[in-house]
Amino acid sequence: MNKILLKRTLAPQVSLIEVDAPDIAKKALAGQFVVLRIDQNGERIPLTIADSNPSKGTITIVFQKIGASTRLLDRLNQGDSILDLLGPLGHPAHIENMGTVVCIGGGVGIAEIYPVAKAYKNAGNRVISVLGARNKDLIIFADEISRVSDECHITTDDGSLGKKGLVSDVLKEIMGKEKVSLVSAVGPTIMMKVISDLTKPYNIKTYVSLNPIMLDATGMCGVCRVTVGGKVKFACVDGPEFDGHEVDFAELMSRQKLYIDEEKRSVERHCSDENPNCRCKG
Amino acid sequence: MRNKPRLRDPKERAGDFNEVSMGYSPEQAKEEASRCIQCKNPQCVKGCPVNINIPAFIKLIAEGDPAAALDKIKEKNNLPAVCGRVCPQEDQCEKMCILGRKGEPIAIGYLERYASDYGNKNSQSRNTKQSSLDKKVAVVGAGPAGLTCAADLAKDGFSVTLFESLHGPGGVLSYGIPEFRLPKKIVNDEVEYIRSLGVDIRYNMMIGGIFTVKELFAQGYKAIFLGSGAGLPKFMGIPGENLNGVYSANEFLTRVNLMKAYRFPEFMTPVRIGKKVAVVGGGNVAMDSARSALRLGAEKVCIVYRRSKEEMPARIEEAENALEEGIEFRLLTSPTKIIGDEKGWVRSMECIKMELGEKDESGRRKFIPLKGSEYVMEIDTVIMAIGQSPNPLIGNSCSELKREKWGGVIADPETGQTSIPGVFAGGDIVTGAATVISAMGAGKKAAEAIRKHLG
Numbered sequence: 001m002n003k004i005l006l007k008r009t010l011a012p013q014v015s016l017i018e019v020d021a022p023d024i025a026k027k028a029l030a031g032q033f034v035v036l037r038i039d040q041n042g043e044r045i046p047l048t049i050a051d052s053n054p055s056k057g058t059i060t061i062v063f064q065k066i067g068a069s070t071r072l073l074d075r076l077n078q079g080d081s082i083l084d085l086l087g088p089l090g091h092p093a094h095i096e097n098m099g100t101v102v103c104i105g106g107g108v109g110i111a112e113i114y115p116v117a118k119a120y121k122n123a124g125n126r127v128i129s130v131l132g133a134r135n136k137d138l139i140i141f142a143d144e145i146s147r148v149s150d151e152c153h154i155t156t157d158d159g160s161l162g163k164k165g166l167v168s169d170v171l172k173e174i175m176g177k178e179k180v181s182l183v184s185a186v187g188p189t190i191m192m193k194v195i196s197d198l199t200k201p202y203n204i205k206t207y208v209s210l211n212p213i214m215l216d217a218t219g220m221c222g223v224c225r226v227t228v229g230g231k232v233k234f235a236c237v238d239g240p241e242f243d244g245h246e247v248d249f250a251e252l253m254s255r256q257k258l259y260i261d262e263e264k265r266s267v268e269r270h271c272s273d274e275n276p277n278c279r280c281k282g
Numbered sequence: 283m284r285n286k287p288r289l290r291d292p293k294e295r296a297g298d299f300n301e302v303s304m305g306y307s308p309e310q311a312k313e314e315a316s317r318c319i320q321c322k323n324p325q326c327v328k329g330c331p332v333n334i335n336i337p338a339f340i341k342l343i344a345e346g347d348p349a350a351a352l353d354k355i356k357e358k359n360n361l362p363a364v365c366g367r368v369c370p371q372e373d374q375c376e377k378m379c380i381l382g383r384k385g386e387p388i389a390i391g392y393l394e395r396y397a398s399d400y401g402n403k404n405s406q407s408r409n410t411k412q413s414s415l416d417k418k419v420a421v422v423g424a425g426p427a428g429l430t431c432a433a434d435l436a437k438d439g440f441s442v443t444l445f446e447s448l449h450g451p452g453g454v455l456s457y458g459i460p461e462f463r464l465p466k467k468i469v470n471d472e473v474e475y476i477r478s479l480g481v482d483i484r485y486n487m488m489i490g491g492i493f494t495v496k497e498l499f500a501q502g503y504k505a506i507f508l509g510s511g512a513g514l515p516k517f518m519g520i521p522g523e524n525l526n527g528v529y530s531a532n533e534f535l536t537r538v539n540l541m542k543a544y545r546f547p548e549f550m551t552p553v554r555i556g557k558k559v560a561v562v563g564g565g566n567v568a569m570d571s572a573r574s575a576l577r578l579g580a581e582k583v584c585i586v587y588r589r590s591k592e593e594m595p596a597r598i599e600e601a602e603n604a605l606e607e608g609i610e611f612r613l614l615t616s617p618t619k620i621i622g623d624e625k626g627w628v629r630s631m632e633c634i635k636m637e638l639g640e641k642d643e644s645g646r647r648k649f650i651p652l653k654g655s656e657y658v659m660e661i662d663t664v665i666m667a668i669g670q671s672p673n674p675l676i677g678n679s680c681s682e683l684k685r686e687k688w689g690g691v692i693a694d695p696e697t698g699q700t701s702i703p704g705v706f707a708g709g710d711i712v713t714g715a716a717t718v719i720s721a722m723g724a725g726k727k728a729a730e731a732i733r734k735h736l737g
Contacts, residue, residue, distance in 0.1 A: 023492050023493075024492065027491070027492060037449055041542075041548060041549045041550055042550055043541070043550045043551045044449070044541070044551070068550060069550060083449075084449040084485065084486050085486060086447065086449070086486040086487075086488060087491070087492075088491060088492070089488070089491060215533060215536055215537065215541070215551075216447075216448065216457075216536060218447050218448075218488055218513070218673070218675065219513065219514055219673060219674070219675060220457075220513040220514070220515070220532050220536065220673070221515065221530060221532045221533035221536050222515045222517070222530040222532065222533055223529075223530075223533045225524060227524060232517065232523075232524065237674075237675065251524055251626070254526060254625070254626035255524065255526060255626070257526070257626075258526050258554070259552050259554065262546065262547075262552035262554065263552075265546075265547050265552075266546075266547045266550055266552065268547075269547035269548070270547070270550065
């Protein structure tokens, strides 16, 4: 059991929890993730470690309420405990001093790019961050990311904060202005695909952190398999970070839709207002 | 004549996940036990990887005392209710039984199961030794090898911590073998017994990630046993394997068994089973997958295996159970590609027919594809049950640990000693995917070696 020591709402559908996990906090590196299970009937859900504090013994997780499990997770409050917490999992992000690194976060991926940006900064890079979301409410972690960036750009689909448009538009501008050594992107799969397509002709190394469906997340089941450079890789143990120019994004996007119907049924069963079994209500 | 165990009706049992075999009644067990001629030099014991005193426990059953029989078994075997159900006795103890030469061997497995099921309440088997903290041992993996090693060491007074990466115990007993063959309550009861011996089990701890082997030594563990199994699923490498609707058997069975997807949406992990399911492979895992698919409501399930029935590695009993329940067997057949629709879902599978040739070095007859025999079968789900490799995570975090090219940890077969002093290994991580009881045997040998190593 791991206690939630702090909980904050970052945006209408996005929450942050700080969880007591001393052993994980000591080991966690940028780009790694945990798997958690809320209760005995729960799924194993993979979530990126957004921050870790070894001296306090805590890790920070930011999640968006998308499916039934994340909605149930959001029912937990400060002082409540998470039944199972496994980590750190996956390879850390490749961090080295490359020169100028552009770190791109889309939606809840903004919180996930934060530790990566911080690590690139600490490694001596010039860090340019680009944060994008649908609207201003969904721009999270902007202060934290600004602190570890030399430049920080914000874009929103509706123009309610920063520039109206997409993160790829801003990346294009930056590439026009200065030499970019490396791009690291976390966010919706389609965003990571667009970014990778954009940098490929210029041969700018581009890392993406993939989020396929996972089950055990320790290399046992293979549901997270992705094709990278023509080879089958398990994102949980071989990734989650891969070379964006090598990833078969079409296959990944198809595989991410595997359980769309079941997700809906699960939300209806566990989280709908009309359902007496709903566990989202108090 | 050997007593037949009570089996549920195939039609009824194929509709649920309750246990298929009901084992022996007390009368049947007594009768079967009385057939044992109590050899002075019992061959059956030689066939048992953990050397249970088989004639002695059978005698106690014949005398009507299953609790005493269970205590006798537990002197050597820490998981009797599991072994009574899933050991391939026909290749081990029962194969050696002298009665089998002219007639049918004693049903040792069913008697072991009976002793466990009926004797558990009155069993006296409890640990009396106090663990001594200066002899800390870390065991990695709460599957058959790790549980056995941990239990034996705890019985000897060692302070044992068992690290498990999943959220529950049992390893393959929990994620792999289905409820209808091995009820999870049985596994949990056996694990409770092992905990009562003083073993401290820590879940959600993936060694190689959270702690390395070196760090475990630094924490004061004097010896380490690695029993993390063969969890890495194999795929065939044919086109279409990443289509939606293709599972590794590990994924499919983990969803169904460990995560209880057969009770979705009450349990939140989903599993999707189509109408027509092909399971590729001929081992017990293939049988378990096929029979689970049937129970989840598939209309048609077939096993696709490249050799013939004689070469099939599955237990005969399990293949017969599958056949009775309506599983179709397409033997001498191997997939060549999986074909999908425009949305990326499986629609059909192309297979090629095989014939058998000379025996290869493993003693099994080689299969030879018959040119031009390709045909397409309509299916919407494929489950790949063609084997697993050792989980590489611990080895990757520990370069001193020597491994075979195929990934197995190199360990002395008699002691489990690896290339690192104080580190022992056993079970599927050493041999590749094998049986529950052989892993238990390796755990037992390693416990003995650790005892000697720590003097």
